[in-house]
Structures are given as structure tokens and as C-alpha cells.
Amino acid sequence: MGDAFAHLTDDPIDFRALIASVQGREDGAIVTFAGVVRDHSEGKSVESIHYDAYRSMAEKELAAIVSELGRELPEVRVAVIHRLGRLVVGEASIAIACASPHRAEAFTACREVIERVKKRVPIWKKERTPEGEEWVGWQGGG
Amino acid sequence: MGDAFAHLTDDPIDFRALIASVQGREDGAIVTFAGVVRDHSEGKSVESIHYDAYRSMAEKELAAIVSELGRELPEVRVAVIHRLGRLVVGEASIAIACASPHRAEAFTACREVIERVKKRVPIWKKERTPEGEEWVGWQGGG
Amino acid sequence: MQIRLLLFAVLREVVGSDQKPLELEEGTTAAEVWERLRREHPRLAAYDTPPMVAVNQEYADPATPLRPGDELAFIPPVSGG
Amino acid sequence: MQIRLLLFAVLREVVGSDQKPLELEEGTTAAEVWERLRREHPRLAAYDTPPMVAVNQEYADPATPLRPGDELAFIPPVSGG
Numbered sequence: 001m002g003d004a005f006a007h008l009t010d011d012p013i014d015f016r017a018l019i020a021s022v023q024g025r026e027d028g029a030i031v032t033f034a035g036v037v038r039d040h041s042e043g044k045s046v047e048s049i050h051y052d053a054y055r056s057m058a059e060k061e062l063a064a065i066v067s068e069l070g071r072e073l074p075e076v077r078v079a080v081i082h083r084l085g086r087l088v089v090g091e092a093s094i095a096i097a098c099a100s101p102h103r104a105e106a107f108t109a110c111r112e113v114i115e116r117v118k119k120r121v122p123i124w125k126k127e128r129t130p131e132g133e134e135w136v137g138w139q140g141g142g
Numbered sequence: 143m144g145d146a147f148a149h150l151t152d153d154p155i156d157f158r159a160l161i162a163s164v165q166g167r168e169d170g171a172i173v174t175f176a177g178v179v180r181d182h183s184e185g186k187s188v189e190s191i192h193y194d195a196y197r198s199m200a201e202k203e204l205a206a207i208v209s210e211l212g213r214e215l216p217e218v219r220v221a222v223i224h225r226l227g228r229l230v231v232g233e234a235s236i237a238i239a240c241a242s243p244h245r246a247e248a249f250t251a252c253r254e255v256i257e258r259v260k261k262r263v264p265i266w267k268k269e270r271t272p273e274g275e276e277w278v279g280w281q282g283g284g
Numbered sequence: 285m286q287i288r289l290l291l292f293a294v295l296r297e298v299v300g301s302d303q304k305p306l307e308l309e310e311g312t313t314a315a316e317v318w319e320r321l322r323r324e325h326p327r328l329a330a331y332d333t334p335p336m337v338a339v340n341q342e343y344a345d346p347a348t349p350l351r352p353g354d355e356l357a358f359i360p361p362v363s364g365g
Numbered sequence: 366m367q368i369r370l371l372l373f374a375v376l377r378e379v380v381g382s383d384q385k386p387l388e389l390e391e392g393t394t395a396a397e398v399w400e401r402l403r404r405e406h407p408r409l410a411a412y413d414t415p416p417m418v419a420v421n422q423e424y425a426d427p428a429t430p431l432r433p434g435d436e437l438a439f440i441p442p443v444s445g446g
Contacts, residue, residue: 015157025231028180031173031252035446038170038243051445052374054438057422058445082445089167094446101180107253110173114245114446122419122438123445124374135375137444140413177365193364194293196357199341200364224364236365256365264338264357265364266293277294279363282332 004070005079006062008055013081013095022077022099029103031110035094037087041136044129051084051093054122058082061121068116069098069109076100076109082123093125146212147221148204150197155223155237164219164241171245173252177236179229183278186271193226193235196264200224203263210258211240211251218242218251224265235267285310285352289317293360295335298327306356314339314356315346321358335360366391366433370398374441376416379408387437395420395437396427402439416441 005021015032023030037049066078082094096113100106117123126135147163157174165172179191208220224236238255242248259265268277290303299321306317314337322328336359337346343359350356371384380402387398395418403409417440418427424440431437 023178023232025181028178030176030178030234033245033249034172035245036165036170036172039167052377053445054371054373054419054422054440057419057438060422090165092172103175103177103256107175107249111245111249118443118446120424120443121445122373122440122443124441125444126374135378135441135444137442138375138412138414138416140411195364196290196292196338196341196359199338199357202341260362260365262343262362263364264292264359264362266360267363268293277297277360277363279361280294280331280333280335282330 004063004066006059006066007081008053008059008062009081009083010085011083013083013092015095018079018081018095018097019099021079022097024077024099026101027077027099028101029106030097030099031103031106032098033094033096033110033114034092035114036092037089039089041127044127044131046089047128047130048086048088049093049128050086050126050133051082052124052126053082053084055084057122062117065113065116065120069112072112073100073105073109075102076105078109078113080113080117082117082121084123146205146208148201148208149223150195150201150204151223151225152227153225155225155234157237160221160223160237160239161241163221164239166219166241168243169219169241170243171248172239172241173245173248174240175236175238175252175256176234177256178234179231181231183269186269186273188231189270189272190228190230191235191270192228192268192275193224194266194268195224195226197226200263200265204259207255207258207262211254214254215242215247215251217244218247220251220255222255222259224259224263226265285350287350287352287354287356290355290357292357295358295360298325308350311349313347313349314344317350317356318346318358333361366431368431368433368435368437371436371438373438376439376441379406389431392430394428394430395425398431398437399427399439414442
């Protein structure tokens with residue numbers, strides 16, 4: 001498998017390169033997930049989102065998640081990339097690609113990666129709405 | 143949602159166009175599935191696969207599957223395209239894209255589409271191995 | 285009455301044709317057409333499960349009588365995706 | 366002993382800095398540093414759950430004593446993906 005493909009980027013995500021990094025001749029299934037900035041959140045209109053990260057730790061956690069899946073589902077090759085900075089509606093903040101000889105494992109791996117990223121990877125988003133900007137997710141603040 | 147995006151093609155699949163056909167400003171998640179020709183099947187080495195279809199019915203069944211998912215998971219937009227003809231290892235025979243405000247529904251829809259396609263859509267594959275060519279899937283024949 | 289029989293994949297190769305018009309008695313069913321095809325092409329006897337039936341591009345009960353002008357297709361187990 | 370405290374997202378904005386060196390007594394825990402930060406920045410009192418703790422880029426028990434040179438970060442609830 002080589003080194004874990006788990007990166008942060010400040011640029012738009014290159015899906016084609018992500019898929020190429022996982023696909024081998026033995027694979028019959030490729031599942032991808034993209035998390036995209038949407039135009040609303042909990043009833044508010046969203047204009048853009050700024051993503052901030054504890055970069056060194058976020059890269060370690062992304063690589064750890066890829067390694068975990070490599071142990072749990074050894075048939076699957078996994079790649080993940082998360083974008084940082086300001087993103088507008090429709091742009092991808094995260095992309096995951098999972099390739100496997102069979103589709104069940106590729107779906108499972110892809111879903112698991114995004115769930116673990118959302119739970120553990122030290123990345124934070126600040127939403128810009130018509131009322132201003134706000135960090136998301138810590139109850140009681142603001 | 144407009145007309146169902148459910149097509150057959152004789153050309154390589156354009157993933158970017160497929161995704162663009164489903165993604166809206168309200169979507170936060172895009173899940174894709176690609177079925178790819180792999181280099182082996184049940185212990186045999188595979189060189190290429192020829193896909194044949196009952197074209198008029200296959201297009202109807204693909205559109206029916208997209209419509210069903212539209213009713214069952216109304217938040218999700220679904221597109222599917224199946225390629226026909228001779229494909230070599232690494233080429234995609236089918237691609238599915240599902241966009242949704244939330245990821246759970248996008249994963250469910252994408253998985254459902256491929257399961258239903260494999261069950262119902264009148265498309266057949268003939269594998270070319272070093273021993274010759276053989277239609278797949280009908281026990282007792284050959 | 286006349287119907288049109290479409291043949292795909294292995295069936296097309298065994299029968300040696302991708303379609304043929306059939307002259308049938310009124311009330312003939314798809315299942316009866318399949319039996320006739322098996323008598324004409326002994327290689328088809330090897331298949332242990334009968335194919336699905338489609339009439340006018342929709343899956344149909346093999347026991348339903350066909351109607352003049354129907355487009356009948358036998359659908360071997362599908363393997364797309 | 367000296368450690369380095371890193372601050373992200375809302376914490377960086379409240380404290381007004383993305384990192385600061387801290388001079389601590391031997392055996393000080395991350396939880397104690399958090400309490401000190403809350404006293405210095407009353408706005409932090411509004412947050413009803415304490416942040417997670419990372420030491421040297423790994424999640425750590427807030428009760429573990431820090432060691433000289435550690436890189437300590439408080440991790441507000443993450444919202445990436």
C-alpha cells in the first residue's frame with residue numbers, strides 16, 4: 001500500500017488524482033465521498049465557510065484513520081484530503097476515495113472514514129452568514 | 143429534479159459531468175460509485191469485458207431505479223450511467239452519483255442504486271480470459 | 285398472430301440471431317415460446333433456470349398470454365454494474 | 366518548566382493569540398492550565414463542556430501531568446469534514 005494518502009491542502013481538491021492514488025488492477029469498486037459547502041445550515045443562509053486546523057495533528061489523525069481502515073478492511077485502499085481556508089458554496093472541503101475488489105467493503109470504508117474524520121480530526125469551521133461569522137460546534141459560546 | 147439522469151453510453155464515462163448533473167447549492171454530500179473492470183474473477187485472469195444490453199429496456203429500468211430512489215429518499219438527487227462495448231482492466235463500466243444535503247441519505251441511495259442495477263437492468267457481460275470468452279452468470283451453460 | 289422475439293447475450297449466440305418474428309396461435313404464453321425455443325436449440329437444455337421474461341420492455345409473468353405485435357425478450361440472469 | 370500552548374479557532378480569537386509559552390510548576394496538568402485560561406479569559410466560562418486536550422499532537426488525558434517542552438493544545442469540538 002505504500003504510505004498513507006492523507007493530506008491537507010489550501011487548494012481546490014483534485015478528485016482525479018485522489019482516485020488514481022487508490023485504484024489498482026485488482027479493484028472492481030471505487031466509492032468516493034465529497035463534503036461540500038452548502039447554502040444553508042440550521043435554517044441560516046451560508047455564504048462561505050472558513051476551515052482552520054491544527055495542521056500537524058490533523059495530518060497525523062487523517063493518516064491514523066487511513067491506517068486503521070487498512071487494518072480493519074485490508075482489501076480496501078483509502079485516500080483522504082481535507083481543504084483549509086475559505087470555501088464558497090459548492091466547493092468540496094473533504095474528499096475520500098476507497099478502492100476495493102468488492103463494493104461492500106469500499107462503501108463501508110468510505111462511510112467509516114468520514115465518520116471518524118468528523119469525530120476526531122482537529123479541524124474547525126467558521127460559517128459566514130448574512131448576520132456575521134461564527135465558529136460552529138461548541139455549545140454555549142458566541 | 144427534472145428528468146431522470148439515467149443513460150447508456152458507448153464512450154468512456156465522464157465523471158465530472160455526472161457529478162455536475164446532481165449537485166445543487168443545497169447539497170453538503172456527494173457519494174459516487176464506480177464499477178471497474180478488474181484483472182481477475184473467480185480465480186481467472188480477466189483481460190477485458192464486453193458489455194451487451196437490451197438497450198431500450200435497460201434505459202427504462204435505469205430511469206425507473208432513479209425514480210424509485212427519488213420517491214424513497216426525496217432529499218437525494220441520483221444520476222447513473224452504464225457503459226457498453228469492450229472495456230479493459232481499470233475502465234469504469236458504471237458510475238453513480240448521489241447528492242444530498244446530508245451524507246447518510248447519499249450513501250444509502252448510492253448503495254441502493256448499484257444493488258438494483260445488478261438485480262434488474264438487462265445488461266450482460268462476457269469476460270475474456272486467457273482460455274477464451276464466456277458470458278457470466280447463467281449456471282449450467284457454456 | 286405475430287410477435288417479435290428479441291435475443292441477447294448467450295441466447296443470441298445460441299440461436300444465431302438477435303431477433304426473429306414468430307407466428308403464434310392466439311393465447312400463446314412466453315413460457316410456451318421458451319419451451320419451443322429449447323426444443324429447437326438443444327444447447328438451451330443445459331440451463332437449469334428459465335430466463336426472466338420481458339414483454340414490451342417490462343418484466344412480465346411468463347404465464348401471461350402474449351398479444352399481437354408484442355415485443356418479447358428472454359432475459360438471462362443479468363450481470364451488469 | 367516551560368511548555369508551549371497552541372490555540373485554535375474560537376480559542377485563538379478569545380485569547381487573541383495562536384500560541385504562547387507558559388511557565389508552569391512541575392506536575393501541572395492540562396486541566397489546570399485550562400482552569401487558569403478560563404480565569405484569565407472570562408468569555409471562556411460560557412462554554413459548558415471543556416475542550417479535549419492534545420499533548421504533542423495526540424489526544425491525552427487532561428489529568429496527566431505535563432512535561433517540560435510539551436506542546437499542549439485545547440481542542441474545541443471539531444467541525445471538519
